[in-house]
Amino acid sequence: MRIALALLLMSSPAIAAPCGGALSDFTAAMTAEAVAAGLPEDAARSYLSGARIDEGVLRADRSQGVFRMNFTDFSRRLISAARRERGRALAAEHAAIFDRAEAEYGVPRGILLAFWAFETDYGAVQGDFNTRDALVTLSHDCRRPELFQPQILAAIALHAKGDLSTDTTGAWAGEIGMVQMLPADILARGVDGDGDGHVTLKTSVSDALLSGARLLQHHGWRAGQPWLAEVAVPGQMDWALSGLGVQLPVAEWQAMGVAGRETLPDGVGSLILPQGRLGPAFLAYPNFHTLFDWNQSFTYVLTGAYFATRLEGAPVYAAGNPEPGLDESQMMRLQEKLAALGHDVGRIDGILGSGTRAAVQKEQARLGMPADAWPTQALLDAL
Numbered sequence: 001m002r003i004a005l006a007l008l009l010m011s012s013p014a015i016a017a018p019c020g021g022a023l024s025d026f027t028a029a030m031t032a033e034a035v036a037a038g039l040p041e042d043a044a045r046s047y048l049s050g051a052r053i054d055e056g057v058l059r060a061d062r063s064q065g066v067f068r069m070n071f072t073d074f075s076r077r078l079i080s081a082a083r084r085e086r087g088r089a090l091a092a093e094h095a096a097i098f099d100r101a102e103a104e105y106g107v108p109r110g111i112l113l114a115f116w117a118f119e120t121d122y123g124a125v126q127g128d129f130n131t132r133d134a135l136v137t138l139s140h141d142c143r144r145p146e147l148f149q150p151q152i153l154a155a156i157a158l159h160a161k162g163d164l165s166t167d168t169t170g171a172w173a174g175e176i177g178m179v180q181m182l183p184a185d186i187l188a189r190g191v192d193g194d195g196d197g198h199v200t201l202k203t204s205v206s207d208a209l210l211s212g213a214r215l216l217q218h219h220g221w222r223a224g225q226p227w228l229a230e231v232a233v234p235g236q237m238d239w240a241l242s243g244l245g246v247q248l249p250v251a252e253w254q255a256m257g258v259a260g261r262e263t264l265p266d267g268v269g270s271l272i273l274p275q276g277r278l279g280p281a282f283l284a285y286p287n288f289h290t291l292f293d294w295n296q297s298f299t300y301v302l303t304g305a306y307f308a309t310r311l312e313g314a315p316v317y318a319a320g321n322p323e324p325g326l327d328e329s330q331m332m333r334l335q336e337k338l339a340a341l342g343h344d345v346g347r348i349d350g351i352l353g354s355g356t357r358a359a360v361q362k363e364q365a366r367l368g369m370p371a372d373a374w375p376t377q378a379l380l381d382a383l
Contacts, residue, residue, distance in 0.1 A: 017029035017030050017033055017139070017145070017149055019139070019140055019141060019142040019145040020140065020141075020142050023051070023052070023053060023136075023140060026136075026139075026140050027048040027051055027136070030044070030048060030136075030139070030149070030152050030153075031044040031045060031048060033149075033153065034152075034153055034156050037153055039153065039156050039157055039160060040160050043156055043157075043159050043160035044156050046159065046166070047132060047155060047156045047159040047164075047166060048132075048136070048152075048156075049166075050166065051132055051133055051136040052133050052136070053133070053136070053137050053140065054129065054130065054133045054134060054137045056129065056172070057129060057133070057134045057137040057138060057172045057173075058137060058141060060172035060173075061138065061141075061143070061172065061173070068328055068331070068350055068351050068352075069299065070274070070275055070299070070322075070325055070352075071274035071275055071279075071280060071299050071302060071303065072275060072279070072280065072319055072322075074299050074300070074303055075302075075303040075306060075307075075317075078117075078118055078303055078307070079303070079306075079307050079310065083117055083121075084310060084311065086117070086122055087113045087114075087116075087117055087122070087311050088311065090113065090116075090122060091109050091113060091311070094205055094206075094209070097193065097205060097206050097209050097210065098112065098113075098209070100193075100206075100210065101209055101210055101212075101213035102213075102223075104210070104213070104214075105210070105213035105214050105216070105217040105221070105223075106213075106217060106221055106222065106223025106224065107212075107213040107216050107217065107221055107223075108308070108312065109311070109312075110307075110308035110309065110310075110311040110312040111216070111227065111291075111304075111305075111308045112179075112209050112212055112213060113308070113311050114304045114305070114307040114308040114311060115179055115212065115294060115304055116178055116179055116208070116209070116212075117307065118300070118303070118304055118307070119175075119178070119179055119180040120177075120178050120179070120180060122178070123178040123205070123208070126169070126170055126171075126176075126177065126178065126180075126202060127169060127170045127171040127172065127175070127180075128169050129169060129170060129171060129172045130167065130168070130169055131155065131164070131168045131169060131170045131174055131176055131183075132155065132166050132168070134170070134171075134172055134173065134174045135148055135151050135152050135155055135174040135183070136152065138173065138174065139151070139152055148174065150184055151174055151182050151183050151184055152183075153184075154182070154183035154184035154186070154187045154188075155174075155183040157183075157187050158183055158186060158187055161198075162198065163186075163190075163198050163199055163200070164176075164183065168202070170202075176201055176202065177200075177201025177202045177207075177208050177211075178201055178202065178205065178208035178209075179201065179208050179209070179211070179212040181201060181211060181212070181215065185211075185215055186199060186201065186211065188218075189211060189214045189215045189218055190207070190211045190214075191206075191207060191210035191211045191213075191214050192207060193205075193206030193207045193208075193209070193210040193211075194206045194207060199211065215293075215294075216290055216291075216293075216294070219290045219293040220286075220287075220289075220290045221287055221290045222286060222287055225265075225267065225285060225286065225287050226265040226267065226285045226287065227284070227285055227287035227288045227291070227305055227308070227309075228282055228283070228284055228285065228288055228302075228305040228306060228308070228309055229260055229261075229262070229264055229265060229269075229282065229283045229285075229309070229314075230260070230261045230262075230280070230281070230282055230283075230306075230309075230314065230315075230317050230318070231253075231258050231259060231260050231261065231264070231271070231281050231282060231283050232258070232259050232260075232261065232281060232318070233257070233258055233271070233273070233277060233281045234256065234257030234258070237256050237257060237258075238256075239273075239277055239364075239370045239371045239372040240361060240365050240371040241256075241271065242270075242271045242272065242273050242277075242361075242371075242372055242373065243270065243271075243272065243357065243358070243361060243373055244270045244272065244284065244289070244354070245270070245358070246270055246271070247268045247269060247270050247286075248268060248269070248270075249267070249268050250264050250265070250266055250267060250268070250269060250283070253269065253271060253283065258271060258281075258283070260283070261315065261318070262314070262315075264283065265285070267285055267286070268285070268286065269283040269284055269285045269286075270283070270284045270288075271283060271284075272284050272302065273372050273373065273374065274298075274299065274302055274374075275320075275322035275323075275325065275374055276322050276323055276370075276372040276373070276374025276376075277370055277372040277374070278320050278321055278322045278323060279319065279320045279321075279322030279374070280317045280318060280319055280320060280322075281320075282302070282306070282317075284302075284305070288301070288305055291304060291305055297353075298352075298353065298354060298357070299352075322374065323374065323376045323378075324376065324377070325352075325374065325375065325376065326375050326376070326377065326380065328350035329350070330377070330380060331350040331351070331352065331356075331375065332348050332349070332350045333380065334356075334360075334375055334379070334380050334383070335348045335349075335350070335356055336348055337380070337383045338356065338359040338360070338363065338383075341359075341363070341383075343355070343358075343359035343362065343363075344359070345359050352375065356375070357373040358373070360373050360374070360375045360379065361373040363379065363383065364379060367379075367382050369382070
């Protein structure tokens with residue numbers, strides 16, 4: 001197999017298979033693409049034969065309501081005493097694997113444990129969607145075919161190697177295994193940690209954790225560097241400096257009155273206020289940004305990064321007393337108003353994503369309000 005050619009194709013946004021239309025025509029086009037990429041035709045036909053559209057995948061893709069929760073609610077939902085204790089027990093049980101992950105890829109156990117916990121509850125809940133059907137469904141759907149069609153080629157390559165059967169199950173978006181990786185990432189970054197000749201992320205703890213560590217290293221994780229630290233902010237400062245778009249040396253933040261609850265690591269960081277200046281506050285270091293390659297949700301990534309610090313001994317964050325946020329309908333009205341003003345907020349979905357946060361901060365600054373990127377009823381009324 002010319003896997004290098006397949007990987008080259010998977011990195012390209014150009015996709016030949018048409019979205020929509022008859023499923024048989026689509027699978028035939030994907031088979032032709034696989035062959036053109038140097039993959040065995042029999043493997044492509046074997047993998048795609050019997051594929052079907054899964055309406056449950058489409059429903060899941062269109063209703064990700066959990067990401068409408070604010071950071072405090074979301075983090076309290078995901079982080080429990082039982083989950084913390086289970087993480088510490090697994091850290092001891094698999095100490096050799098975590099030591100290897102840090103030695104070879106620079107990723108500490110707290111980070112791997114946090115995402116292992118959040119993605120699959122330490123492997124217990126890996127998803128029951130058929131992976132092949134999920135990938136075919138999302139590739140055939142015309143919303144984001146350019147993201148998922150390359151994953152079918154990667155899945156065929158894994159199938160040809162004997163590492164992915166047609167009955168493999170996982171998440172609705174095609175992620176597989178204990179740390180939920182997509183086929184292209186498994187093909188390119190998967191690690192055979194237990195030496196059995198296969199990368200098996202569903203049942204092998206060493207394969208899953210080492211593959212996750214290698215993936216984060218690929219995305220730029222810096223060995224021995226921090227990722228997140230809780231801070232307290234002063235009563236007054238230039239709130240427009242908050243957000244992931246501004247990175248300043250720690251000494252500059254301290255000069256403005258930003259103080260760590262514990263000794264702050266040196267370096268550069270961004271001041272993030274997930275619920276505004278009156279709520280929790282953190283300094284996010286460059287490693288924090290690499291976590292968005294695991295999940296694009298700001299609240300999810302922040303919660304995972306915070307949980308990693310807790311697993312490594314940090315105290316519970318100070319929740320503060322943030323101003324009440326907006327409910328889903330109010331957030332959608334705000335997004336409509338922001339879009340009408342020319343801001344790119346993406347879909348009008350009621351989710352406080354990065355585009356909406358940036359637009360909120362700009363409008364707060366324009367209106368002379370504290371520009372902390374936290375949308376409130378006062379901002380909605382002012383607009």
